[in-house]
Amino acid sequence: MLSAGPELLAIPGPSVMPSRVMREFSRPMVDIYAGELVEITDEIERILPAVAGSSGHLFIAIGNGHAAWEMALTNTLSKDDRVLVVNCGVFAAVWGEMAAFMGVEVDRIDAEPGRASDPAEVGRVLAADREHTIKAVLTVQGDTASSARNDIPAIRRAIDEVNHPALLMVDTIASLGCEPFEMDAWGVDLVVAASQKGMMTPPGLGFNIVGERALAASARADLRTYYWDWTSRRDRSVYYKRFCGTPPVSHLFALREALRMIDEEGLAARYARHRVLAGAVHAAVEAWAASTDLRLNIADPAERCQSVTTITTGSVDAEAIRRICCERLGAVLGIGFADSSFRIGHMGHVNAPSVLAAVGAVETALHELGECIDQSGVAAATHHLAGVSAR
Ligand SMILES: *Cc1c(COP(=O)(O)O)cnc(C)c1O
Numbered sequence: 119m120l121s122a123g124p125e126l127l128a129i130p131g132p133s134v135m136p137s138r139v140m141r142e143f144s145r146p147m148v149d150i151y152a153g154e155l156v157e158i159t160d161e162i163e164r165i166l167p168a169v170a171g172s173s174g175h176l177f178i179a180i181g182n183g184h185a186a187w188e189m190a191l192t193n194t195l196s197k198d199d200r201v202l203v204v205n206c207g208v209f210a211a212v213w214g215e216m217a218a219f220m221g222v223e224v225d226r227i228d229a230e231p232g233r234a235s236d237p238a239e240v241g242r243v244l245a246a247d248r249e250h251t252i253k254a255v256l257t258v259q260g261d262t263a264s265s266a267r268n269d270i271p272a273i274r275r276a277i278d279e280v281n282h283p284a285l286l287m288v289d290t291i292a293s294l295g296c297e298p299f300e301m302d303a304w305g306v307d308l309v310v311a312a313s314q315k316g317m318m319t320p321p322g323l324g325f326n327i328v329g330e331r332a333l334a335a336s337a338r339a340d341l342r343t344y345y346w347d348w349t350s351r352r353d354r355s356v357y358y359k360r361f362c363g364t365p366p367v368s369h370l371f372a373l374r375e376a377l378r379m380i381d382e383e384g385l386a387a388r389y390a391r392h393r394v395l396a397g398a399v400h401a402a403v404e405a406w407a408a409s410t411d412l413r414l415n416i417a418d419p420a421e422r423c424q425s426v427t428t429i430t431t432g433s434v435d436a437e438a439i440r441r442i443c444c445e446r447l448g449a450v451l452g453i454g455f456a457d458s459s460f461r462i463g464h465m466g467h468v469n470a471p472s473v474l475a476a477v478g479a480v481e482t483a484l485h486e487l488g489e490c491i492d493q494s495g496v497a498a499a500t501h502h503l504a505g506v507s508a509r
Contacts, residue, residue: 121448128476129452130262130292130426130463132314132321136379139318142371150365156357158374159365165377167327169317169385170290170309171300175333177351179324180366183291183312186324187213189346190287190310194332196340197221199253202243202284206235206268207261208455209289214256220341225252234266234421241276244284253335254285260293260423262315263455266416267293267423274305285332291315295380296392296425296465301327308332313369316392316425318376318466322369392424394503395464395473399427401502402477402495409492410434410484415459425465428454429480434489436460442483449479470503 127134148155163176179185191213195201199222203214206229214224227243229235235257244252255277260267274286285307290299294309295316301309309327313319328348336348345362353359380388400422406412411432416422431439436458443449452461462476477499484491 120446121444123448126449126472126475126479128462128464128472129450130315130461130465133316133318133463133466134468134472135320136318136376136467138379139372139376140320142375143320143368145368145371147367150367151357155365155367155370158370159357159360162370162374162377165381166325166373167301169295169377169380170311170327171298171304172302172309172327172329174301174309174327174329175352177326177328177348178361178366179326179346180322180361180369181324182314182321183289183310183324184216186291186310186312186326187216187289189324189348190308190326191217191220191222192339192341192343192346193326193336193348194285194287194308194339195220195222195253196338198223200225200247200251201254201256202227202240202252204235204240204255204257204268204273205229205261206233206258206266207264209261209263209291210256210258213289217256222341229266232264232266232415232417234416234418235268235273237269237272237276240273241280244277244282245280247282250283252282252284254287256287256289258289258292259299260290260297260425262292262423262426262461263428264415265423265426265428265461266421267297270299270306271304278305285335287332292425292465293423295388297423298389301329313373316466317373318379319369319373322366323373389424391469392464395468395470396422396424396427398470398473398499398502399462399464399477401498402480403427403429405493405495405498406481406484406491410489412484425463426452427462427464428459429461430454430456430459432458434458434484434487438487439480439483442486443479446486447479447482449476451476451480474499474503
C-alpha cells in the first residue's frame with residue numbers, strides 16, 4: 119500500500135544510476151573502427167585512472183568485477199605461483215578461490231570478525247617467505263560484505279619493511295569514486311574496479327589499472343589467455359584489439375558521461391559527500407543500538423567503508439526488516455552475508471534524502487516489529503547531516 123511510487127534502491131551495487139548516464143544507452147550505434155567512439159575510449163583511458171590516483175594503463179573488461187579479477191590474475195601470475203590473500207570479509211577470499219582454481223597456491227589471512235585486516239600480520243607472513251615465492255598480495259580496499267575498510271598504505275609499508283618484492287593488487291570495486299585512493303602515491307601495482315558501484319555506470323564493465331611492475335610481470339605470466347591478454351589489448355594500431363573484439367559501445371558512452379559527472383563534482387567533494395552520508399547512517403545505527411540489538415558490524419570508525427554499512431541485528435529478524443522495507447515501504451536494502459544482518463548501500467549517485475529514506479524505512483520497520491526505540495536513528499541522522507550533535 120505504501121510502496122507505490124519510485125522504489126528506493128539502497129543495495130551495495132548495482133547502485134542508483136543517474137538519468138544522465140542512462141540516457142546514453144538510447145544512443146544509436148556508431149562506427150567501431152574510427153571516429154567518436156575511439157575518441158571517447160581515449161578520453162576514458164586518460165581520465166579513469168586519475169580517479170584512482172594513477173598514471174597507469176587502463177584495461178577495460180567487458181564483464182563484471184569477477185572478469186576484472188580474472189584479467190588481473192591471468193596477466194600477472196603463473197601456475198604454481200603463490201599469492202597471499204588479505205581478507206576482511208568475503209571478497210578477497212573469493213578472489214583467492216579464483217586464483218586457486220587456476221592452479222595458484224593461495225595463503226590467506228583473515229581479519230578478526232568486525233575488523234579490518236592487520237598489516238602487521240601481512241608483514242609477518244612475508245618476512246617468513248625468505249625465498250620470495252609469494253608473487254602477489256591480493257586484498258580489497260573496502261569489503262562490501264563486512265563493510266570493513268583496509269588501510270592500503272599500511273599494507274604497502276608492511277610489504278616494504280620486509281623488502282618483499284610481491285606485487286600489491288587491490289580490489290576497489292566497492293570504493294572507487296567513494297573514498298580516497300592513491301594508487302601511485304600508495305605504491306599499489308594493480309587496481310581492480312568495476313562500473314556498477316561508485317562509478318555510476320550499469321554492470322558490464324570491469325577495470326584493471328596497471329602500474330609498471332605489474333605490466334613487467336605480465337611478460338612472464340603463463341596463465342595468460344588469448345582473450346584477457348593485456349599485450350594485444352595494448353596494441354594501439356588496432357582499436358578493435360583493445361576489447362579483444364567488438365567494443366561495449368553503449369557502456370562506453372555511459373561511462374564517459376559518469377566520468378564527466380565525477381569531474382564536475384570534483385573528487386574531494388565526492389569523498390566528503392560519501393563521508394558525511396556514511397556518518398549519518400552510522401549515527402542512526404548507534405542511536406538504535408541504545409535500545410535494540412542493532413549494531414554496526416565494524417566497531418572502529420577508522421575501519422569502516424564510506425560506501426556501504428553492514429548492520430548486525432542480534433535477536434531482531436534481519437529478514438523481517440528487509441521484507442517490511444521492501445514489500446510494505448518500497449525500500450530495497452542489501453542482504454546480509456552473515457546471519458542476522460543486512461546492509462545499506464550509499465555509493466555513487468546518493469544524497470542526503472537517499473540515506474534519510476533508507477534510515478527512515480528501517481526505523482519504520484523496527485516500529486512495526488515492536489522494537490522499543492528510545493533514540494531515533496532518523497533524528498540522529500538528520501542531526502549528523504545538519505552538522506550538529508544529536509545530544
Ligand atoms: C561487488 C564486488 C565484487 C564483485 O563484483 P561483480 O561485479 O559482482 O563480479 C568484488 N569485490 C568487491 C569489493 C565488490 O564490492
